[in-house]
Amino acid sequence: MKKIFFIVFSLLNVVLFAQTLGSKLDKKTLALGEVGTFRVSISNLQGKDVVSAPVNELLPFHFEEIKDSISKEADHYDRIIEFQVFEEGKFNIPALDFRIGGELYHTIPYEVEVINTAQKGDQINDIMKNKEVKLDVKDYWQMYKWYILGVLIVLALIFIIYQIIKYGKRRKSSPAVMTNQTLKDLENLKKKKYIENGDYRSFYVELIDISRNFMTKQYQIPADVLLTDDLIDVMKLNNAISPENEKIVEEIFLRGDLVKFAKTFPDQTTMEKDFNEMKTFVKRSSKDLEMDQLRTGV
Incomplete structure (x- = not known):
């Protein structure tokens, strides 16, 4: 009887005091450049520290992270990553390491397929045709006046320096x-x-x-x-x-x-x-x- 009680007590202790690490990928198929979301949650944290890869460095190379937010409370941890992929193909998110209170845990791996939704032969049209605008001298001046003034200032400085050097040499001789x-x-x-x-x-x-x-x-x-x-x-x-x-x-x-x-x-x-x-x-x-x-x- 005591043995059965000890086993039940141990199981309850594990259930009540063990941390639960979970992860979720919102889409396993993405279009090129489409935003996907990967989430890691840890419950029953009991105030323990969580150590993982730095911000914007958790996912592999092909996953372009655009947002990486971490929220942590005494008993709960959330890390939400929004990402994009700009190459066609299948890419893996491996089992990721999370150290909780000194113990190492792993997320489950995922496979993401990235497809090009554009069809061959699709015609891309501009929303509005380009409008030709004729520019006069004033317009060109407004566009390039700072470049022209910069060149003139540089030339003036070169002339002044030359005259100073020339005058100095003349004075010495x-x-x-x-x-x-x-x-x-x-x-x-x-x-x-x-x-x-x-x-x-x-x-x-x-x-x-x-x-x-x-x-x-x-x-x-x-x-x-x-x-x-x-x-x-x-x-x-x-x-x-x-x-x-x-x-x-x-x-x-x-x-x-x-x-x-x-x-x-x-x-x-x-x-x-x-x-x-x-x-x-x-x-x-x-x-x-x-x-x-x-x-x-x-």
Whole structure:
């Protein structure tokens, strides 16, 4: 008797406290693009957690989910999915996993057949014939004005940037800027105290390099690549440099060549004189350029 009572009690316990998982598919045959509904329900939940695939990821690949809603109460769980299929054929919804309070449950599998309801030879007619509308200039302007304005703005920005870059380059290469930069280079040379230390070779090498770079940019003479004799000839033919400045450049450059090849050894007074005369030449260069502009009529 006790045994029978225990069995009955166990069965009642299972019936009263077990969860019931159910699923339902509203249509097993769908037209292309027709909306179908798949529903999963769990009753007698007793407040347990339900874990399943994330929203819009429960059904297989071919099922395009358009709505996936989940509602859960203490004793009941509902998940309703609306879907469409856009290919003809038979497609399976497999047994889906639902974990309830840590225990794994499965829905039953389904097969869905998708058919094309359009018949061969059916004629598709427009509801209304297309109406031709003639467009004038104002209509085209309204349609494309923002594109046109955008292009004009881009072109204006490109022009402004070009002018800024061009002006910046012109400013950097202007006679006044070049003169000031060369005077700074000469002052830096003097700070190295080559004159005081009697290092005449280093002094003349750097002095002539500074002078060549200055003449190349200030007078547009290729002084940085010409030999001294050739440079003197070009200066005299070019007439861009005044005779006084030509004389200074010629004397200092020739003396620098002699120092370079150890054919002469200038003293401190000579180096001081050459430094000051080259500095004077740089300062007077703007007058040479003004005279050259007057001669060429610029």
